[in-house]
Amino acid sequence: MSLVLHSHPLSSYCWKVLIALYENGTPFEARMVNLGDAQARAAYAALWPTAKIPLLQDGDKIVPETSIQI
Numbered sequence: 306m307s308l309v310l311h312s313h314p315l316s317s318y319c320w321k322v323l324i325a326l327y328e329n330g331t332p333f334e335a336r337m338v339n340l341g342d343a344q345a346r347a348a349y350a351a352l353w354p355t356a357k358i359p360l361l362q363d364g365d366k367i368v369p370e371t372s373i374q375i
């Protein structure tokens with residue numbers, strides 16, 4: 306199953322994880338999260354209650370916190 310990175314292009318925390326994924330050549334699907342949109346934020350908070358980005362998803366497994374993701 307492929308990795309999904311929930312992120313936003315303007316978030317430097319997301320860049321931190323992207324750098325590691327690109328450096329390792331790890332395949333992933335990028336999904337943009339728009340935390341400024343109430344509906345999108347609520348949908349994302351259902352996945353991860355703190356609604357912080359980025360979030361790495363590996364099937365049913367959710368990995369928060371950039372240092373852990375790397």
Ligand SMILES: N[C@@H](CCC(=O)N[C@@H](CS)C(=O)NCC(=O)O)C(=O)O
Nearest residue numbers: 316317318356357358359370371372
């Ligand atoms: N300690 C977290 C920090 C993540 C974080 O603060 N992300 C910011 C974006 S750069 C965020 O989600 N801000 C939205 C909010 O706090 O509502 C990590 O390393 O993943």
